[in-house]
Amino acid sequence: MDLRAGDSWGMLACLCTVLWHLPAVPALNRTGDLGPGPSIQKTYDLTRYLEHQLRSLAGTYLNYLGPPFNEPDFNPPRLGAETLPRATVDLEVWRSLNDKLRLTQNYEAYSHLLCYLRGLNRQAATAELRRSLAHFCTSLQGLLGSIAGVMAALGYPLPQPLPGTEPTWTPGPAHSDFLQKMDDFWLLKELQTWLWRSAKDFNRLKKKMQPPAAAVTLHLGAHGF
């Protein structure tokens, strides 16, 4: 697998995270139940790692789309990307979200985004791009599983996709190439925003779930990165 320097740091961070949290894995640590805190931390760390990973992927992909998509100040209106789950939300609304809703929204958003992302992978013209996208999809799948784990730990049911509303990738002439590129651009942008929002979500959850004594430890742990 082609790993760049950035990837290596990300992998290292991920590895460190895993090692740090090894004692927290229930199978290894049977001394006491620590609750959902460690898995939230893990999800938070994974979110940060994905943020980093996306940064390099987006650079590659936007270059592939060509100008003006790869220009830093390019900010097109959201034309055909209405079906993408929006990450932006009013601050008050976000604050008022309860844990279950917060996690559910995250789970649903990443389910959709993952599906779109796989479609993106299918139409990429270069093998290298496909590899990068597949790598990211795998990571995102991991995040989805991680969120599902947190929800399970908190006793929330996973949201069931409504039949027929499963987002599917429809290749073909329905979209022009330009609109497709706009969608790709927005997909990456929404992914970025979602990852940023999730980091805040999980940070909030983490603080909420932490027992006061363990806070110091986790705080130190977070500083490790």
Add this chain to the structure above:
Amino acid sequence: MLYRSLTDCIAQTMDIYLCLKRPSWMVASKRMRTASNFQWLLSIFILLYLMNQVNSQKKEGPHDLKCVTNNLQVWDCSWKAPSGTSRGTNYEVCIENRSHSCYRLEKTNIKIPALSHGDYEIIINSLHDFGSSTSKFTLNEKNVSLIPDTPEILNLSADFSTSTLYLKWNDRGSVFPHHSNVIWEIKVLRKGSMELVKLVTHNTTLNGKDTLHHWSWASDMPLECAIHFVEIRCRIDSLHFSGRKEWSDWSPVKNISWTPDSQTKVFPQDKVILVGSDITFCCVSQEKVLSALIGHTNCPLIHLDGESVAIKIHNISVSASSGTNVVFTTEDNIFGTVVFAGYPPDTPQQLDCETHDLKEIICSWNPGRSTGLVGPRATIYTLYESFSGKYVRYKRDEAPTNESYQLFFQMLPNQQIYNFTLNAHNPLGQSESTILVNITEKVYPHTPTSFKVKDINSTAVTLSWHLPGNFAKINLLCQIEIKKSKSVQEQRNVTIKGVENSSYLVALDKLNPYTLYTLRIRCSTEAFWKWSKWSNKKQHLTTEAIPSKGPDTWREWSSDGKNLIIYWKPLPINEANGKILSYNVSCSSDEETQSLSEIPDPQHKAEIRLDKNDYIISVVAKNSVGSSPPSKIASMEIPNDDLEIEQVVGMGKGILLTWHYDPNMTCDYVIKWCNSSRLEPCLMDWRKVPSNSTETVIESDQFRPGVRYNFFLYGCRNQGYQLLRTIIGYVEELAPIVAPNFTVEDTSADSILVKWEDIPVEELRGFLRGYLFYFGKGERDTSKMRVLVSGHSDIKVKNITDMSQKTLRIADLQGKTSYHLVLRAYTDGGMGPEKSMYVVTKENSVGLIIAILIPVAVAVIVGVVTSILCYRKREWIKETFYPDIPNPENCKALQFQKSVCEGSNALKTLEMNPCTPNNVEVLETRSAFPKIEDTEIISPVAERPEDRSDAEPENHVVVSYCPPIIEEEIPNPAADEAGGAAQVIYIDVQSMYQPQAKPEEEQENNPVGGAGYKPQMHLPINSTVEDIAAEEDLDKTVGYRPQANVNTWNLVSPDSPRSIDSNSEIVSFGSPCSINSRQFLIPPKDEDSPKSNGGGWSFTNFFQNKSND
């Protein structure tokens, strides 16, 4: 209007005209004559003119006959009615030159069937109320105009995706009797302002039927961008019609427009175009478009209807894999499209088809130039086989790489010839390559697998391998590589019939028994195309066979002649045919047979005690399969007395031996050799040579240069071997390794007898060719010895080539002289080392005696003569050389002088010799002499300057001194001023360190430094300063200084001998006044001297440190 008013006027004046019914010409003549009243005349003139006009109209018939046709069958002729005719006017039109047909009609036009070629007279008679008028016209087809009916566009449609307009119309050709060419002119207009975009002519033919015509036009601008209008007209170019052919009127305009939906759109969308072409993009918008970009490039806007704009791109360059983006920006939105600029597929290059297994054909090709298009726009390759009609398709979604493309085509049963067409297709075009192959000639078999070797016998094996493929109908050509050793390699080709089950078996013969072979195989077909890759290597050892020959045998009698030693050589591997386990040796004579059996292999020698001399010895080698044929040799040696030892020198590696042909030698010759230094019986090796040979080259790896070998040539007869020649030889001669050991046997006054010993053979390393003896005068440890050998003129050389000579007498030498003798031996290989010796010849006694006697005799004679002469002249001699001398004790003056010189204070009267006593006075110390700061670290005395000044007067001693003779003038006048007398300052040892102050004037006037003692002539203070250092010394430490150069003492220990030697020029000599004898007490005071300050471990420093301590 004018014409109308004039007509009215004519009507009003009709009555006047009737009254004056005169011919007009009369009126004119009359007017000519009357000119009195101009106004009147003008009125008359106008009136008459108008009347004339009216009159002429009355006479004129129909005019301006004009005929046109729109179908060439009917001419529509019209004319202008004469003026004044009313509606009820009838016309009679008669056409002459035809069967005088006349038509009556009320219109001013008539449709007549088309007239054939020629002039026709048309008479049109207009019949009206007030009369009739007739006009004649000449009508020809040439005067007739052919003006087709105005065409009508049946349909105008558009394909927006391709920006193409499709036009459909009817030529209405059925009305034309003949085939005619029609020229259509089609006009395309764009935008609301109807700008002409395209005007084309389109030619068709009328064929007597109504025909629909189509015309299409691809717009450079997408049709969605603006409204497009089309109109059409035509002109018929009939060969059968000679009249004028004119354009029809333009058809009614038709238009095409795109009804935009609510969204702003950019056109064209996702278009694929050829690199380098021009393309127009437009943005159909309701908002104002601010800018347009293609890639990074800003483009100027072309304004269309409304807010729509377009941009035109010239010479577009190839797109990236995701296409080139074209973006239009409005106030708060952006719109765009993607264009894919690429190339049509290149012709597939190097298309070639082959098969590995005759089951599947692999066609490969090089795609050539990249199209720049990927994904859905990538090139699709179709491999079509024309005989079977089958095809396979290939599409690669990824960006193209340099590797070649491949397609697999399943072979069809019973088809050998395939005609492939490879078609490459993409949105910009297509290309193709074809290849016709007989697939049985294009077989590139897979690598043979499961390669196995099995024994048949000791010289043959079977090879089996697996070669996947259906080769049942062809023959395979396989190549077997047989490698016996690292160097020996053989390739054998075998042709085998192809089989269906892919297993092949072949026998490989003509192998050597008991040989390790490395085998591998590769295959092709009989119609060679390519070899397969080599199979894996297989090593195989063939089985053993009986040894093919007996061992090469030789025998030697032991030194006592009782035992026969039998030698044999191990069989070479190609004759042993297996591992030799043992040997059997038997000796048989007529009476008895002795045998030694089962001698194990590593032993190649046997010894048998034999009573007689005449045996046949046979040796048999045995391996696991059987015994070799016996090799036999006779034991008997036939004596040969006529033997000489010959010498031979080889050629580096071997030695060439030749002999004369001897018909008596019935079997072979044997040459045996051994190292000459070994004792007999000696055998290193032997070689058998066929009896018909007369020469052989003996070569052996054992031969070493510089080693002497003995060679013995035996000839073989029936009963035994006879030694024919004995040869000593070297393969290569070298120089002797040692010098000959020589001694001097006898030495006389003029000769030396030298004797030397032979050099041992091992150290000689070649045939001795002589000695070189050098001799010359020379002594041990002189360089002459070295050059002795190298041809010095004094050196004599003797070359001794007589080997038997062991002594040499060197004569004609000088007596009692050292001679250097050198002896060296040489061979053809070079000079050996030299051995040298020094010998002194004995004295020549006769010469010595003569040398002694002659001088003695001469001395005696001279003595005698002198004695005689002296005796004769003894008085004269006495007077001259030895007169009487008065007794000095009788001289008083001398007595006085003596007492003075003894320093007695009791001065007596000076009588004989002037003797002026000199006073030596100690000068007063100057009170203001410069303080010597440095002395603090030099002299302990400096610590007490006050004491010193006190002590000084005590040290003053006035000494009277009387030099014996004062001959030298005092050069410095200052010295005279100082009292005109030399002064000597005596100081004792204790006060040596105290610097002696000196008057400043004296310092200035006494430039002479203390450079050595000036005994009795100059005082030290009168010496001249010679260098700056000394001057500085004077400044700082004025006073007494030793008369030696102090500077030179700085680095040298005062008591070292060098300190005296180095100052030899200025050293003082043993005077009681000299300070030289005690200079070790005086520390060098020149502290400022760089030498003493140099940080060196100077004596001064050491001293000072001690004092400080």
